[in-house]
Amino acid sequence: MTDSAWLETAKDDIAQWAMVMTKDADDNPIDWRWVRSLDLFGGLGHTAGDNPAPQAIHDALKADYAVRDRLEPIIAQCSTAFMTDFDRIIASYRLPRALAYVNRRLNDTINTLLDAGERRHLWKVSRERLGRGMAAVLKPYSSATADPNQGTLDAEAEGANGFAGTVDIALDDIQDRSAAILNARAERRRAKREQSHAGRVDMARANLSGATAPGGSVTLFSNDSSSSGAAAHKPKSDWRDAYLPGRDVDMVMGIDIETTGTDPARDYIIDVGFEFMNMVSPRPTDVPNSYAYEQGYYDAGDAYGQSRLDFGVPPANAALGNELIRKLTGIDVRDRSSKAGHRLFDEWPEAQTGLLARLTQQPYVAHNATFEHSWFMLNVAGYAEAYRAGRITIIDTLPMSRQWDPGSVPNDEHPYGDNTLDAYAKRQGALDSAHNERHLGLEDTHIMLVAMKHHLATLKAQGQGPWGPGGRSGVGGKSCGRKW
Incomplete structure (x- = not known):
């Protein structure tokens, strides 16, 4: 089987998914026949060709947006469906990984078309935050254009072969709907939460305690969380607390990834750094005593087993560049094209297998670990299955802070x-x-583990954190039932 053959064989799992997941993340019925018809091996993007006509760029972009808007809500629902499939009808997570793989390339094609239209002066592109999400907003290239929903090409000035005068391009039907979709999804979920909360309150009011205390108590029926003094700064417990370490945590693997964006279904992993550290027991004596980090002022200290992995991006992604990531990390994706020999993480099974083996050997630690977790779900073969089976434990230093x-x-x-x-x-x-x-x-992983070890030592001396009233025994962290 070639490295990419798994993309088409992943369709063999559609029957399992169709039994469990009938609607996408936006409550739309899923047409699994349409999913089966997708060319996962050849790709989904509609190219406009060489020196395309303005309308060809418009039409290709419109078609690609339509596919992405239909595909991404399916990918977004897969994690919930897989984790709540208690009958284990779905055996593998390779189909969502395949859909995310092809969606990343589709997103590259969309960005290439946006860039082509801007270079041809059909429109200007601005990336804007609209509510919960980002969107590529198209505006007329010329500020003199009266209609904000229409781009205009001066064909003669731009050298558009076969065209004279001006060419009008509609913009209202090729606007990025990503943010609008996310905002509508968030609003639906908020409404469901409020409805669920109201139902619980009504049930509590109807029970015996509600009858003996008409109107209910502040604790049960009010959102009043007012307090005074230092306690006012202590945040309430929430879902993140499941990732807190326990009293017996010792050997951990810290990990941090750098990516080309924030969406694991659209962007690429380009840098992975990990190392090990014991929170209690001595550092192993059979490992090298030092490691040279990029920053000379970093001291390896108790860390060992350091590793840095670099990965590439597809040629289309490299050609567009990524100035934000270059400024943030120093990594220029223009130098990371797969054509230049840089392997892509989502096309490198051996790299995924090696990383998974390390992630399952002991708890792994990340800062805002749900970020790494979401990327591993859609990029690492076998990760979702191992997580659901209880073979992975995740500790997060963000809720520690x-x-x-x-x-x-x-x-x-x-x-x-x-x-x-x-x-x-x-x-x-x-x-x-x-x-x-x-x-x-690697550098961010190191300071995270050093901070975690120092913090735990302080908390133990003070009888707080894991050693406080609400602390847990064992290694703690989030896992699906497994206890270390």
Whole structure:
């Protein structure tokens, strides 16, 4: 089987998914026959050809948006369907990985078309945050254009062969709907939560305690969380607390990834860094004593088993560049094209297998670990299956900062306290105040683990955190039933 043959064989799982998942993340019925018809091996993008006519660029972009708007809600629902498939009808997660694989390339094609239209002066593209999501907003290239929903090409000035005068291009039917889709989805989920909460309140009012205390108590029926003093700064427990470490945590693997964006179904992993550290027991004596990080002021200390993995992007993605990521990480994707020999993570089975083997050997730690988890689900073969089977435990240092670090004080910019890795590492003495988080996988992993170890030692001495009233025994962390 070739490296890409799995994309088509993943369709063999459609029958299983169709039994469990009948609707997508937006409550739309899924046409699994349409999913089966997709050319996962050849790709989904509609290219406009060489020196395309303006309308050809428009039509290709419109067609690609339609496919992406239909495909992404299916991908978005797969994790919930897979994890709540308690009868284990769905055996494998390779179909969502295949759909995400082809969607990334489709997204590259969309961005290439957007760039082509802008270079031809059909429109201007601005990436804007609209509510919960980002969208590529198209506007007329010329500010003199009266209609904001129409782009105009001066064919003669732009050298458009076969065209004279001006060519009008409609913009209203090729606007990016990504943000609108996410906002509508969030609103539906909010309404469902409120409805569920109202139902629980009504049920509580109807029980015996509600009858003996007419109107109910503040605790049961009110959102009033007012308090005074230091307790006012302590955040409420929430779902993130499941990722907190326990009293017996020791050997862990820290990991951090750098990506070309924030969406695992659209973007690529380009840098992975991981290392190991024991929170209690001594550092192994049979491992090298030192490691040279990019920053000379980093001391390996108790860390060992350091590894840095670099990955590439498809040629279309490299050709577009990514200035934001270059400024943030120093990685220029224009130098990471697969044509130049850089392997893509989602096309490198051996890299995925090796990473999965390490992730299952002991708990892994990340800062805002749901980010890494979501990327591994759609990129690492076997990860979703191992996670559901209880073979993976995840610890997150972000809720450690939020719940257990008194220096994380809410302010206008950070209503839940400054829980960025940079701030947490500095408060815990893992990063000098004169320096900042590097935004590279291995370097960020190192300061995270150093901060975690220092923080746990302080909490143990104070009888707080895992050793406090709400602490847990064992290694803690989030897993599907497995206890270490």
